[in-house]
Structure formats: structure tokens, C-alpha cells
Amino acid sequence: MKIYDKAKDIPKEWDEFCIDNFYMSREKLEFFEKVNNCNQKYYMVYNENDKIEACFVMFPFKYEFSKRIKLNVQLIFLPASVADPGIVAKPNSKALADCLKKIKGIKLILSTSEDFKLLNGIRQEGLPNCMLNVKWDTMEEYKNSMRNNYRKNINKVIKKQNLLSKRIITNPKEFTKEMHDLYLQVMNHADYVLETLNLDFFQNNFSKTIVLELENEPKAFVQFAEDGEKIIGEFCGFDYEDREKYDLYNIIMVVFIQYAIENGFKIIDIGQSAYRTKLRYGAYLEPKYSWLFYNGNKICNAILKYILLKDNNNKPIYNYNVFREENQN
Numbered sequence: 001m002k003i004y005d006k007a008k009d010i011p012k013e014w015d016e017f018c019i020d021n022f023y024m025s026r027e028k029l030e031f032f033e034k035v036n037n038c039n040q041k042y043y044m045v046y047n048e049n050d051k052i053e054a055c056f057v058m059f060p061f062k063y064e065f066s067k068r069i070k071l072n073v074q075l076i077f078l079p080a081s082v083a084d085p086g087i088v089a090k091p092n093s094k095a096l097a098d099c100l101k102k103i104k105g106i107k108l109i110l111s112t113s114e115d116f117k118l119l120n121g122i123r124q125e126g127l128p129n130c131m132l133n134v135k136w137d138t139m140e141e142y143k144n145s146m147r148n149n150y151r152k153n154i155n156k157v158i159k160k161q162n163l164l165s166k167r168i169i170t171n172p173k174e175f176t177k178e179m180h181d182l183y184l185q186v187m188n189h190a191d192y193v194l195e196t197l198n199l200d201f202f203q204n205n206f207s208k209t210i211v212l213e214l215e216n217e218p219k220a221f222v223q224f225a226e227d228g229e230k231i232i233g234e235f236c237g238f239d240y241e242d243r244e245k246y247d248l249y250n251i252i253m254v255v256f257i258q259y260a261i262e263n264g265f266k267i268i269d270i271g272q273s274a275y276r277t278k279l280r281y282g283a284y285l286e287p288k289y290s291w292l293f294y295n296g297n298k299i300c301n302a303i304l305k306y307i308l309l310k311d312n313n314n315k316p317i318y319n320y321n322v323f324r325e326e327n328q329n
């Protein structure tokens with residue numbers, strides 16, 4: 001394996017291997033390193049034929065497994081609080097397992113997909129991701145595909161949205177401290193926060209932001225990235241004092257979906273929170289998994305799995321029948 005302390009030193013082969021992970025490009029990792037430095041290191045793992053088997057980002061972190069248990073781990077994750085994992089690897093890579101054995105302590109990998117497999121790792125279902133397949137050319141088609149009560153709810157949200165002005169930010173410096181304060185309000189009301197990002201993070205060159213304003217004062221925003229036919233919801237913020245009055249969270253959902261439909265995206269990645277709300281807009285849950293890797297014997301691993309993961313069942317169970325029968329996925 002090869003280890004790099006700086007993203008600028010990673011060879012171009014990294015980008016070729018990680019091409020399907022939007023946030024794992026060297027350019028974005030260099031930006032994350034600048035605005036959210038976590039002492040991250042970059043690992044490239046090779047097999048005996050000098051072919052790349054895995055690339056990952058890792059940094060030390062005190063992870064909260066439950067309200068009673070916090071442990072120091074080596075966290076394999078993107079320092080960006082997005083749903084994509086901080087690792088790209090061939091399934092069941094022996095070279096990757098051998099690499100992790102050489103790293104001291106508990107290794108925790110977050111947010112992997114179904115096809116990720118780790119030899120000798122302990123898998124647990126993690127926070128799922130909300131996804132929406134776009135099958136409509138207009139917002140009206142989308143609304144008309146829904147059952148009556150869901151369509152009525154969206155129309156109510158749109159009426160409140162019309163009380164606010166909307167604009168799209170593409171210039172990073174137009175993301176202001178006032179908008180960042182709206183994000184901080186969301187973080188302050190969250191049940192669990194992995195990390196809180198600073199203003200510089202939002203002033204990046206790969207995201208766009210839809211801002212809702214009242215008399216030129218920002219009341220809510222949604223920031224997102226565009227990746228081919230997929231649009232990725234990244235962060236949001238809103239004024240909690242006016243949240244209920246203007247139904248701000250639902251307005252964010254509607255304007256984001258509307259933007260995606262009108263700009264021809266086929267997949268909307270809506271993120272890993274507020275499942276009840278997102279499923280009512282027709283989203284479905286895409287499973288995500290966490291992996292623990294520890295260098296102990298089978299007994300140590302069994303104890304670790306029991307203590308750390310026995311209460312960690314994150315999968316919500318909701319069953320909303322949003323679309324009319326002929327429009328079901």
C-alpha cells in the first residue's frame with residue numbers, strides 16, 4: 001500500500017479508479033483538506049500484480065456508537081458529511097483486508113453500498129439513503145402521478161413558496177454567513193451530528209444553491225451537486241422561527257425536486273435524514289452499510305460486535321403509497 005499525507009500528492013490513477021464516486025476525486029479531496037482538515041490520510045492498496053484494489057480516506061475520530069459508548073476509531077469516510085463512502089474497493093479484496101490489519105485500532109467504514117464486501121469485516125445496516133427516480137418531464141406530470149392527498153399537500157406547499165422569492169447561486173462567494181447561520185440552526189436541532197462544517201466549505205466550486213428569501217433576507221436554502229444524470233442533495237438550512245409559518249422544509253423539498261425535473265435529471269439523491277418527509281414525495285430507501293474491522297481474534301470480534309452494534313438498527317420502516325397504481329416504481 002501507499003499512503004499520502006496530502007491530496008495534491010495522490011497520483012492520477014486514483015481518479016481513474018474512483019471515477020464512479022463523485023466526491024473521491026483528487027480535486028475535491030484537496031478542497032476538503034483545505035476547509036475541513038481532520039488529519040486525513042489517503043491510502044492506495046495494490047495486489048501482488050501491482051493493480052489497484054482499493055483507495056480510501058481515513059482519519060482519527062471519536063465515534064458515538066450509542067449514547068453510552070464513544071470510542072476512538074480510524075474512520076474511513078469523506079470529511080464532507082455526504083452519503084457517498086470514503087472508499088472505493090474491489091469486493092472481498094484480500095489486499096485491502098491485509099492493509100487494514102496493519103493499521104492499529106478499530107477501523108470503521110461508513111455509508112457503503114450493497115456491493116461492498118470486506119473480508120473479516122463486521123457489517124451492520126447503517127443509515128439508508130433517500131432516492132427518487134425521475135420519470136416525469138414537468139412538475140405537473142409529477143404531481144398528477146400522485147394520489148390525491150399527496151398532490152394536495154404539494155400544492156399547499158407551492159402556495160406558501162409563492163410568498164418567498166427564489167434564486168439560484170452558482171458563484172461560491174454569494175453563499176453568505178447569513179445562509180450558513182441557517183445551516184447551523186439545523187445542526188443545533190439535529191438528534192445526532194457527526195460534524196459541523198464551516199462557511200468556507202459551502203463556498204465551493206462544485207455545488208449550486210437554491211435560496212428562498214423574504215424581503216431580501218434568506219429564510220431557507222438547499223445546496224446540491226450535479227453528477228451526470230444524478231443530482232445530489234448536500235445540505236440545507238432554514239430559519240426555525242419561520243419554519244412552521246412558511247413550511248420551509250417542505251418548500252426546500254419542492255424546489256429541489258422541481259429543479260431536478262425541469263433540468264432533465266433522472267435520479268435525485270435526497271440524502272440520509274427526515275425519511276418520513278422524503279418518502280411522502282415518492283422517494284425510496286437505498287440501503288447503506290457500516291463495517292467494523294478489528295485486528296483481534298474471533299472472540300474479541302464477537303464481543304466487539306455485540307457491545308457496539310446490538311442497538312444500532314438504523315433502518316426506518318415506513319410504507320407510504322404515494323403514487324397512483326399505474327405510476328408505481
